[in-house]
Amino acid sequence: MPQPAGLAIEADDVRAAAERIRPLARRTPVFTSATFDAEAGVRTHFKCENLQKGGAFKIRGAANLVLSLPEAARARGVVAYSSGNHAQATAIAARHVGAPATIVMPQDAPRSKIEATRSYGARIVTYDRSRESREEIAGRILQETGGTLAPPYDHPMIMAGQGTSALELLEETGQLDALITPVGGGGLLSGCATIGKDLYPAIRVFGAEPAGANDTFLSMLAGERVAVQASTIADGLRVPKPGELTFPIVRRLVERIALVTDEEIRATVKFLLLRLKILVEPSGAAAAAAVLFRKLPGGINSIGVVLSGGNIDFEDLERY
Amino acid sequence: MPQPAGLAIEADDVRAAAERIRPLARRTPVFTSATFDAEAGVRTHFKCENLQKGGAFKIRGAANLVLSLPEAARARGVVAYSSGNHAQATAIAARHVGAPATIVMPQDAPRSKIEATRSYGARIVTYDRSRESREEIAGRILQETGGTLAPPYDHPMIMAGQGTSALELLEETGQLDALITPVGGGGLLSGCATIGKDLYPAIRVFGAEPAGANDTFLSMLAGERVAVQASTIADGLRVPKPGELTFPIVRRLVERIALVTDEEIRATVKFLLLRLKILVEPSGAAAAAAVLFRKLPGGINSIGVVLSGGNIDFEDLERY
Numbered sequence: 001m002p003q004p005a006g007l008a009i010e011a012d013d014v015r016a017a018a019e020r021i022r023p024l025a026r027r028t029p030v031f032t033s034a035t036f037d038a039e040a041g042v043r044t045h046f047k048c049e050n051l052q053k054g055g056a057f058k059i060r061g062a063a064n065l066v067l068s069l070p071e072a073a074r075a076r077g078v079v080a081y082s083s084g085n086h087a088q089a090t091a092i093a094a095r096h097v098g099a100p101a102t103i104v105m106p107q108d109a110p111r112s113k114i115e116a117t118r119s120y121g122a123r124i125v126t127y128d129r130s131r132e133s134r135e136e137i138a139g140r141i142l143q144e145t146g147g148t149l150a151p152p153y154d155h156p157m158i159m160a161g162q163g164t165s166a167l168e169l170l171e172e173t174g175q176l177d178a179l180i181t182p183v184g185g186g187g188l189l190s191g192c193a194t195i196g197k198d199l200y201p202a203i204r205v206f207g208a209e210p211a212g213a214n215d216t217f218l219s220m221l222a223g224e225r226v227a228v229q230a231s232t233i234a235d236g237l238r239v240p241k242p243g244e245l246t247f248p249i250v251r252r253l254v255e256r257i258a259l260v261t262d263e264e265i266r267a268t269v270k271f272l273l274l275r276l277k278i279l280v281e282p283s284g285a286a287a288a289a290a291v292l293f294r295k296l297p298g299g300i301n302s303i304g305v306v307l308s309g310g311n312i313d314f315e316d317l318e319r320y
Numbered sequence: 321m322p323q324p325a326g327l328a329i330e331a332d333d334v335r336a337a338a339e340r341i342r343p344l345a346r347r348t349p350v351f352t353s354a355t356f357d358a359e360a361g362v363r364t365h366f367k368c369e370n371l372q373k374g375g376a377f378k379i380r381g382a383a384n385l386v387l388s389l390p391e392a393a394r395a396r397g398v399v400a401y402s403s404g405n406h407a408q409a410t411a412i413a414a415r416h417v418g419a420p421a422t423i424v425m426p427q428d429a430p431r432s433k434i435e436a437t438r439s440y441g442a443r444i445v446t447y448d449r450s451r452e453s454r455e456e457i458a459g460r461i462l463q464e465t466g467g468t469l470a471p472p473y474d475h476p477m478i479m480a481g482q483g484t485s486a487l488e489l490l491e492e493t494g495q496l497d498a499l500i501t502p503v504g505g506g507g508l509l510s511g512c513a514t515i516g517k518d519l520y521p522a523i524r525v526f527g528a529e530p531a532g533a534n535d536t537f538l539s540m541l542a543g544e545r546v547a548v549q550a551s552t553i554a555d556g557l558r559v560p561k562p563g564e565l566t567f568p569i570v571r572r573l574v575e576r577i578a579l580v581t582d583e584e585i586r587a588t589v590k591f592l593l594l595r596l597k598i599l600v601e602p603s604g605a606a607a608a609a610a611v612l613f614r615k616l617p618g619g620i621n622s623i624g625v626v627l628s629g630g631n632i633d634f635e636d637l638e639r640y
Contacts (some may be wrong), residue, residue, distance in 0.1 A: 001447075029349055029373070050597045050598075051351075051597055051598075055597065270634060273599055273634075273635060274599070274632075276371075276598055277370045277371055277375065277598055277599040277600075277630035278371075278598055278599065279593055279594070279597040279598065279599065280597075310597035314590060314593075314594060317637065
């Protein structure tokens with residue numbers, strides 16, 4: 001089924017991404033849990049991107065972008081601004097092809113994240129969140145080096161790459177009634193919706209957003225991109241506004257954005273840890289929380305859930 | 321390769337167990353981690369029994385025993401005394417075949433374990449650790465009911481069942497230089513050694529024991545079963561003495577018992593959680609600790625490690 005004109009990606013872009021990233025991204029396992037299903041009232045298939053290389057789905061998009069660059073562009077390097085999983089993913093992908101990576105991070109980012117990103121061979125440029133703009137700093141570096149920007153979500157190669165998680169999931173499960181992913185900027189959700197609807201046109205696609213960062217929820221209501229002041233434990237989903245390229249796809253293919261509270265996210269992280277024995281970070285657990293706390297409409301007997309990441313500081317765990 | 325005469329099980333018992341338990345036990349995944357390998361200096365393949373049904377490898381032995389009982393014996397029921405994973409495993413296996421299960425547990429066992437065991441449909445009989453003997457209580461129940469005792473390790477069906485974890489692991493990895501499992505009573509280690517040495521006679525087999533519960537280590541030195549006062553964070557390995565049936569196999573097939581401290585076990589639980597994103601209980605992490613802290617002799621480039629369980633209370637995690 002070809003996607004309607006005017007959308008940034010179509011299903012074949014996701015299929016091409018799956019081929020491209022194969023040497024770099026891991027094919028993560030799909031788990032089920034009778035205990036979870038009994039609580040949630042629906043047969044749930046978890047795509048474990050917390051077990052992905054770098055600890056999150058982000059390597060899929062970063063690898064797709066970096067591996068598609070011609071040799072000359074690779075040599076000029078890749079630049080990203082992120083304090084989270086996208087930074088590490090970009091560093092890993094760049095190292096894989098021998099491209100220099102520069103990551104712009106706030107100087108108050110958790111030391112563990114800065115160290116992890118540096119350990120993948122990236123150059124770290126820190127900035128003062130209160131006085132400087134990361135976009136300006138990245139822009140200067142790009143001008144000096146002629147390098148390529150790897151944005152966290154609003155780029156066709158990134159979106160197509162993230163969609164490969166749903167492609168792998170549905171290859172393994174076959175047809176499901178529904179599919180749900182967390183929503184930050186919408187890169188993961190737009191990619192997954194694109195391939196999901198292509199494989200199974202009847203599949204119902206949902207996003208899960210923290211109630212304290214409900215920009216996509218509000219944007220769906222308004223029919224246009226709305227900005228919010230995000231405040232949530234789910235740091236990876238603290239995005240003020242849906243992407244320019246991601247939102248039209250989300251709007252067209254996604255049935256509803258389910259909202260979950262920080263408390264629900266915390267309880268879900270704990271449930272996944274103690275029952276499924278896997279560590280999922282708060283952002284990564286948002287979609288599972290929407291299923292566990294029954295935020296979806298009726299008529300859904302089987303669902304695929306992307307557990308999108310597992311990078312969490314040990315000290316944070318103690319607060320659960 | 322037939323096992324020497326006089327041992328309680330041989331490799332074909334493990335193969336038969338693998339067939340028998342298929343409807344009930346999960347084929348758990350095998351994980352690798354470049355980060356772990358870099359720290360440990362050896363390519364490590366983790367058999368994730370923490371992701372097993374019931375959260376531990378114990379379902380393999382319990383299922384093998386219960387499924388081998390004739391109908392009449394099943395109807396008379398199964399009895400186990402355990403405050404840990406074997407209790408839950410026996411309850412799950414009994415429920416699967418519709419057999420009544422009675423589990424004798426100390427009245428001060430963690431409420432979560434009692435509740436979990438009850439949730440699998442077992443009858444719980446509690447006793448006062450200071451005044452009563454669990455063996456006597458179980459003996460009375462067996463006399464009254466004519467039921468079957470499911471001992472935690474010292475039984476050929478239990479030992480053969482536990483060995484299926486190594487069978488699956490080696491089927492997936494092919495030949496490895498070495499294999500290591502935690503040692504409590506020796507059910508897991510004796511079963512795994514039996515099948516491992518049969519598949520690959522050159523494989524070097526090790527056990528990992530807490531320094532505070534080093535009964536098998538001392539017994540290997542003495543050449544006979546020695547009892548100790550066990551004290552370790554690894555509650556599943558707090559066994560005073562090797563089994564009567566397990567020890568001759570361990571003595572014959574196992575090269576060495578590696579000792580790990582509680583501190584090393586704790587650090588390994590944390591490493592597996594934060595880097596591999598999986599929850600492993602202290603007992604389940606003992607073999608991984610021996611590899612991570614380089615307690616094994618040289619010349620080993622590849623090793624299979626059984627992560628034997630993942631049942632841990634959330635409150636305990638905070639102490640890491």
